[in-house]
Amino acid sequence: MGSFALAATAPAFAGITLENEQGRLSFGGDVELDINSYNTQSGPIFTDDEIDTSDEYNQTGRILLDVSGERTSATGNYARFKTQPLIQTDGGFGLDDAWLALGNPGGLELKIGRFEAFDLFPLGQDVFVGYSGDTSDGLYADGQGYVYQAKEGRGRAGNSGQVLLSQRSGDLYAELATLFGDRTDLFENGNNGGTYHGFALEESKNSFIVRPVLAWTPGPWTLAVGAETNLVDDALVDERGEDISDRTGYGTRLSYAAGDWSVNANLAYLDAHQEDNLTLGLNALWGNAGLGYIHAHNEIDEVKPGAMGTLTEPGEYTVDTLYASYRFPDAIGIENFDLYLGAFYSRVDHEEIDDLDDADRYGGRLRFKYHF
Template identity: 70%
Template sequence: MNNNSNFQIAFIGSVAAMFSLPASADFTYENGHNRLTFGGDVELDINAQNTHSGRGPIFFEDEIDDGDEFNQTGRILLDVSGERSTDSGNYARFKVQPLVQTDGGMGVDDAWLAIGNRGGTQLKVGRFEAYDLFPLGQDVFVGFSGDTSDGLYRDGQGYVYQAKEGRGRGGDSGQVMVSHSTGDWHAEVSTLFGDRTDLFDSSTYHGYTVNPDDDAKSSFIVRPVVAWTPGSWTLAAGMETNLVDDAIVDERGADISDRTGYGTRLSWDSGDWSLNANLSWLDAYEEDNLTLGLNALWKGFGVGYIHAGNEIDDVKPGSNDDDVISLPGKYSIDTLYTSYHFADVLDIKDLGIYLGAYYSTIEHDEVDNLDDADRYGARLRFKYLL
C-alpha cells in the first residue's frame, strides 16, 4: 500500500476520532511530512445598543432614526487546516473555516491554499485577510456613530476608514497574495479582484446614483505592505488602490471607484502590555478621510480611542430638503471603547467571558446639534476555543 493510501486511511480515521474527543481538544494528525489539524471556537454575544437604522441621512436631526436594541449574535467556527512538506523545505498548506451562525445562517471565514518554502516566500490563493494596518486591540464591541464601517460606505453617514477596503474577504471577489518574510522583515502584495459594487452599501454616492446603467466593471485592488518587527516593536506601512478606471461610476459618469488609501501602524507588545498607534488616510472622489487610532491592553483590560475626520467637497444639489442625502464640508467621528477578559472561567481552559462597551459621537461644521446621533452599546461575550 502506497503512502497516499496510508494518508487517506489515516484521514478517515482522524475524522472519526475527532468526534470522540472532548470538545476542548485540538486534534492533530501527523504522518511524516503530512499534518492535519481540527479545531475551532464558539463565540456568542448578548448585545444592548443604541442604533441608527440607516434609512435617513444622519446629518439632519429630523431624519435621525434610532432605537434601543437587545439581541444575541454569534457563531460556531470549525477550523480544518493541513500541510504537506518536502525534505527540501517546500510546502503546501490549506485552511477552511465554515461558520454556523446563531440566526440559522451559514458562512465561511477563511478558505485558502498556500504554497511556499523555508526561505520565507509564499503564494496564497482563496479567501483570507491580508496584513492588518489598523489593529483595534481587544475589539470586543466597537461601533461608530452614523452606522459607519471599516468596509462599507453608506451615503449620508459617517465613514471611518481603516485601510481595509482591499484587505480581503470582499464578497464574491477573488484574492491572490505573494509574501516574503526574513528575519525581522515581512513584505506582501495582496490583490482583491472582481465585483466590488458591494463596497457602497447604498444606492447613492454624495447623492448621485451609483452604477445607474448596471454596467460596473471588475475592480482590481492591489495592496502592498511592509512590516519591520525588531523585538517587541512593529512598524508597518502600506497602501491600497484600484487599478481599473471607471470600474464603478455614478450618474454623472464620475469614477467613484478611484480610491487610494494609505495606512501605518506602530505596535509594542511586551509582557502584560500591548499598545497600538494607527494612522490611515483615503483619497476618494471629492472626499478625503483621515483616521487616527490608539489602543492599549493590560492584563485583560483594554481601552481604545478612534478619531475620524472627513471632508466632502460636493454633493448633488436638491430641489428641496428631501432630496439632500449628505452635506458638503467637514465632519468628525470620535469613538471610545473598552473591554475586559475573564480568562479560564471555572478553571476551564480556553473558556473566556468578555465585557465590551463603546460610545461614539459625530459632528459637522455646519450642523449645530447632532446629539441624537450619539451611539453606544455594551456586550457580554462567551468565547470557547475548541
Template identity: 55%
Template sequence: MQLARYKKLSLAVMLSMGSGAPAMADVTYEGEAGTLSVGGDVELNINAYNEHEGGSSLFRTQSGERLGRDDRFNQDGRILIDINGDRQTSRHYARFKLQPLWNTSGDTGVDDAWFAVGSHTGSELKVGRFEAFDLFPLGQDVFVQYSGSTSNSLYSDGQSYVYQAREGRGRGDSGQIALSHRFGDTMYTEVATLFGDRSDLFDGDTYHGYDIEDDSKSAAIVRPVIAWTPESWTFAVGMEANLVNDSVIDERGEDIGDRTGYGARVSYGHEGLDFNLNFAHMEAHEESNSTVGVNTVWNNVGVGYIYAENDIDDVKPGASMKDITPAGVNKSSTLYSSYRFANVLGINQFDTYVGAYYSEVDHDNGATETDRYGARVRLKYLF
C-alpha cells in the same frame, strides 16, 4: 494506507465533538503525507445599543428634523470550524485553511478558505479568501459598531466614515492573491490583491446622494505592505489602490471606484502589554478621509480611542437630508473599552468579554452633534 488513516482521524474528530470530551485547542493528525488539524471556536454576543431610526442619516437635524433613535437588544454570533493542512519538504511547503461557520441567525458562510505554497527561505504565494496584513489593529475589539466587515459594506451615505486601510485587505466575494517574503526574523513584505465587483463596498445604493449604477465591472485592488519587527516592536506602512478605471460608477458616469488609501502603524507587545498607534488616510472621488487610533490591552483590560475626519467636497443638489452626509467636514470621536474574564467556571479556554463604546459625531455645516453607544457580553469558547 494514508486514506484509511485520514478516515480514522475524521471518525475520531466526530466522536470527540459529539461525546462531551474535554475542551481541546485542536485535534491533530500527523502522517507521512503531512499534518491535518481540526479546531474552532464558539463566539456568541448579547448586545444592547442604539442606532438612528431606520438607518437614516446621522445628520438629519441639519434640515431641522428631530433625529430619531431606536434602542436595540439582540443576540448574535457564530460557531466556526478551523481546518488546517500542512505538508513539508526539505525546501518547500504547501498549506491550506478552511473555516466554515454557522451564524445563530441561521445563515452559513466562511471566514478563510485559502491555499498557500512557499519556501523555507521566506517566500509564499497565497490564493483564496483571507485577510492580508492589518494596518489598523483595534486591540481587544469587543464592540465598536461602525467597524463593519473587512472589505464589504464599509461606506454608507449618511454616516461618518472611519477609514482604516482595510478596503482591500481581503475576504471579498471574488477571491484574492498575495505574494509575501520574510527577510530573517525582522522584515516582512507583502503585495496582496483583491479582484471582482467592488460595488459591495458601498452599504446602500447611493454615494453622495447619486445612485450607484448596477453595471459595475471588476476592480483590481493592489495593497503593498512592508513591516519591520525588531524584538517587541512592529513598524508597518502600506497603501491600497484600485487600478481599474470606472470599476464602479454613479448615475453621472463618475468613477467613484477610484480610491487610494495609505496606512501606518506602530505596535508594541511584551509580557501581557499590547499597544497600537495607527494612522490611515484615503483620497476618494470628491472626498478625503483621515483616521488616527490608539489602543492598549493590559492584564485583560482593553481601552481604545479613534478620531476620524471626512471632508466631502460636493453632494447631489436637492438630495434628501434624511439619506446623505452633507458636504463639508464631519468629525467623529469613539472611545471603547473591554475586559476579559479568562477560564470562566474553571473551564479552560472559555472566556467571557464585556465591551462598550461611545461615539460622538459633529459636522461643521450646521448639523447638531449626535452620538451612538452600546454594550456587549461576548461568550468565547475555543475547542
C-alpha cells in the same frame, strides 16, 4: 504509521491533530456568542431634524470550525490549506478563511483564496466597537459616518478573488495582496439604488485592487506601512459618468507587545472621489483590560444639488469613538473558556450642523468564547 495528538492548530485554536509521514491535518474551532444591548439609527444622520433611534437587545454569534493541513517536501517546500466555515445562531451559514498557500524555507509564500491580508489598523481587544452612522471601513453609505481603516482591499470581500505574495527575511516582512472582482458591495445597495454623495450608481465592472505592505519587527516593536488602490478605471460609475471607484488609501501602524502590555498606534488616509478621510487610532491592552480611541476627520467636497438634508452635507465632519473591554480567562475553572465585557460610545460632529446629539451611538456586550 500515523499518530493522534492534542496540539495547537493556530494561536487561537486548541484542537486535534493527525500526523504521519505525509503531513499534518488539524481540526479545531471556537464558539463565540454575544448578548448585546445598544442603540441603532435609521436614515441619514446629517440633518437638523430628529434622528430616528431605537434600543436593541439581542443575541448574535456563531460556531467556527477550523480545518487546516500542511505537507512539507524533503527540501522544505510546503503546501498549506485552511477552511473556516461558520454556523451562525440566526440559522445562516458563512465562511471566514478558505485558502491554499505554497511556500519555501526561504520565506517566500503564495496564498490564494479567501483571507485577510496584513492588518494596518489593528483595534486591539475589540469586543464591541461601533460608530456613529452605523458604518465603518467595510461599507460606505450616504448620510452616514465613515471610518476609513486601510481595509477596503484587505480581503474577505463578497465574490472577489484574492492572491497574495509575501516574503519574510529576518525582522522584515513584505507582501503584495490583490483583490479582484465585483466590489460594488463596498457601497450600500451597490447598483441596486445605491448612491455616492447623492448621485446614483449606474455602471460597474470588475475592480483590481493592489495592496502592498512592508513591516519591520525588531523585538517587541512592529512598524508597518502600506497602501491600497484600484487599478481599473471606471470600475464603478455614477449617473454623471464620474469614476467612483477611484480610491487610493494609505496606512501605517506602530505596535508594541511584551509581557502584559500591547499597544497599537494607527493612522489611515483615503483620497476618494471628491472626498478625503483621515483616521487616527490608539489602543492598549494591559493584562485582560483593553481601552481604545478612534478619531476620524472627513471632508466632502460636493453633494448632489437638492439632496442636502438627506445625505452627508458638504464640508468637514468628525467621528470620535471610545471603546473598552475586559476578559475573564478560564471562567468557572474551564480551560479555553473566556468571558468578555465590551462597551463603546461614538459621536459625530459636522461643521455645518449645530446639533447632532441624537446621532450618538453606544452599546454594551457580554461575550462567551470557547476554544475547542
